[in-house]
Amino acid sequence: MSAPVTRVPSYQRRIGVFWWVHKRSYFLFVMRELSSIFVAWFVVYLLMFVAAVAGGQQRYDEFLDRATSPLLLVVNAVGLAFLVLHTVTWFALTPKAMVLRLGGRRVPGTAMLAAQYVALAVVSAFIYWLVVKA
Amino acid sequence: MSEGATTAAHDVLLVGGGAAGLRAAIAIAETRPDLDVAVVSKVYPMRSHTVSAEGGAAGVMADDDSIEEHIYDTISGSDWLGDQDAIEAFVNEAPRELLQLEHWGCPWSRQDDGRIAVRAFGGMKKMRTWFAADKTGFHMLHALFQTSLKYRAVKRYDESFVTRLLVDEGRVYGVVSVELATGRIRAITAKAVVLATGGCGKVFPFTTNANINTGDGMALAYRAGAPLKDMEFVQYHPTGLPFTGILITEATRAEGGWLLNKDGYRYLQDYDLGTPTDKPTLRSMELGPRDRLSQAFVHEVEKGRTTDSPWGPIVHLDLRHLGAKLIDTKLPMVRELCLQYERIDPVTDLIPVRPVVHYMMGGVHTDIDGRAGLDGLYAAGETACVSINGANRLGSNSLPECLVFGARAGRAAAEDAAAAPAPPAAIAAQVSDETRRLEHLLARDTPLDDGVARIREELQTTMEDAAGIYRTGPSLEKGADTFQALRERVGAVGVRDTSPSFNTELVAALELENLIDIGECILRSGLAREESRGAHQRTDFPKRDDERFLVHHTVRRDHDGNPSVDRLPVTITRWPPGERTYGR
Amino acid sequence: MDDSIAMQVTRYRPDKNSQPVPVDYEVPLRTEWTVLDGLNHIKAEQDETLSFRWSCRMGICGSCGMNVNGEPRLTCATFLSDYAPGPVRVEPLANFPVVKDLIVDITDFMEKLPRVKPWIIRDDDVTEIDGEYIQTPEELEAYQQFSMCINCMLCYAACPVYGLDPDFVGPAAIALAERYDLDSRDRGSRERLDVLIEKEGVWGCTFVGECTSVCPKHVDPAGAIQRYKLKAAQESVKAFLLPKALRR
Structure with missing residues (x-):
């Protein structure tokens, strides 16, 4: 079914640049979006780390040396915090975005959540073993 | 509004976008895709009052149930005033219509094995009421509306209020409507018009009905000269x-x-x-x-x-x-x-x-294909009185009624439209008349100490006092007398809001005209029925009187604009009038 | 409790105002009165010209959505006493063009809705109906929540993405697409995905989550959108990895 399109005269309200400061939920949302800059930095930093390792002992030492600068420490700490936050919220979202069925029954959200943390722990343990022990 | 009316033309026009209107639209789109169909509704279709229906929709389904029993329950529920041929057609077709809704996605509640579940309902001897939890009307309406979107050829005039039927020499040729958003007056011609605007609960002060249930379709038909039927039967829902x-x-x-x-x-x-x-x-x-x-x-x-x-x-x-x-x-x-x-x-x-006032058993008098008292005019749903409900409707019969008779009216209107003549020139004069009337209403000053809301409130209290659960001759007389004064005040009322766009005050004034016509029909029909039957209980005539009153009352507007009541035989086929017994 | 409460109502009359303006009214404060009752009191007793939509007054028709103290609400289900001592600020729903006073233009949604094909799509074209499609209570439950949408537009008013980019299909329409996708009787998910995988489809959503928190019927459009993103992502991966012949 279709409605005949007749444009209705109306008043178009403008959305101000600072629309997100008036409401707590919008503010938190924009903050979360901004936090992705830190997350992106964290990824770049990780790549730099890998490059340094590949570049030999001297470059690795230089990398470690720079890593102790207060500015980098703060930036990385903030980055890590946001990364943890995003991991937690992403995990929390999974049961909403996915409906898993096992044997015809819906897997409860808590079980999916738990499975993700278990998987995270296993992968972390493996990487720890890879880096430190092997 | 001063630039005059614009025009549009369709083959079939449906007035109202609730269950009956949408079912009719789909029926036409499916059976006669060559026809040009349009739905004009004063609200967006999914806002229609069908949305508020809760309990369910009756249709024989269970193994222990039978068509005969549903027919008998409906006839005895109607206190033998329902037309038995109509009830038979209704009961026979209801299950198929409900299944059709199932195929269109209505989320009916289910039994464990996945088959349709049914529940008990008042006055029904078997469990036969299909339900979607307790939001049955909501789910039916949205399934119908969303399915209707499939048929892109069906045009819609959403939020357009129909103010008049265009009639020449006993045949309907379309409507005049106000497009609410712009205030534009539009003449929409059609070869057949189906009225499906729902009920008129707003005639009373205390009602389950939505704000939009102002008896628009009934009043349009009545003013155009078509008879209404069984208007004295107003259902009070006990809870x-x-x-x-x-x-x-x-x-x-x-x-x-x-x-x-x-x-x-x-x-x-x-x-x-x-x-x-x-x-x-x-x-x-x-x-x-x-x-x-x-x-x-x-x-x-x-x-x-x-x-x-x-x-x-x-x-x-x-x-x-x-x-x-x-x-x-x-x-x-x-x-x-x-x-x-x-x-x-x-x-x-x-x-x-x-x-609380819940449902109008009466409405536009139609036959079992929805044909009303003028050529090219049809009605279905609560607007219409076929009649399957007689003096008292059983709960869960009204939703399938919208489907069964919506589809029937739609198909009949489509057939009619294929053979109908083109609108005559005389229609143009009526459009100008109506445009002038609406412009005059907008331009007229309202007396400072009066207004639409005040008159409406007095009208509603008058109706409650005159025609409540129990009525008497004097109470109905007194109400009818008060209406004379109310009518004069309505005639003097204007609209303070001067803007053409979304003039809700204008709409309320036009709705008030509808309410007053319908209220008067209720009182006059009630006065004429000197007996007690179903929802019409006269303390001065406490017994059912089949001798004198096993008849429908039709009410028609006479030449002086007054309601004149007539009698019409009830169709009795296989179930002779008997005693209504419950619990024994 | 005070006897009355102040209501600050946004008025916009195209023939009188160049832009919306707040106007102050005083209405009786009664425990059983909703914001809608307050507006009706103003219209009946103080100013007949005040315009707003309403119908069922029981939270099911979806007509009376407005922004109340900045939050999108159904005014028939929002009580004045919850805002005492006031004032209660009533504005037209955010993100929509204003036609008059508290009435907004929702034509945009009405045009978008059919695009997501919110109806049952089947491969078999049944013309004669001889029984119901079997659907167990569990299968019903799978989509039930998404079938509760009353099209009240509160989610669109709460969604900053829709406010900034009116091309975004929006929460309610996507939730309804998901409602039919999850219906065991339906076979149309592929067709709907083709629509929603587009730029104005699910990818517009940045998961603010406000649509879900304002929904008066607990539909959870945000959840529906995230599910669609997953479907769309799987589809893209499939398209990237599999030769054309193997894709479904």
């Missing part, structure tokens, strides 16, 4: 919430709820409705018909056995013994409504209820 009038579905009682007076006593046992049992008994006690239950309430008030509330006397609906689980799965909306509007929880608290 409305005080103050708001919000409906608490009959399904509460079908699931086992009890009605208690102030002493905690299941008072219905005192009114020839059977003896109380723990589990609900079909056609007994709380599962009696609505007219009898509402009348019992009045007697409880007279005996001083009701509780006083700021909004008049109330009794209580007790669901506590049903438990939270059943209430949440079968009656979630009831819990939602009670928590929100009464701040009580039916799981632990009693629900205060009182009878």
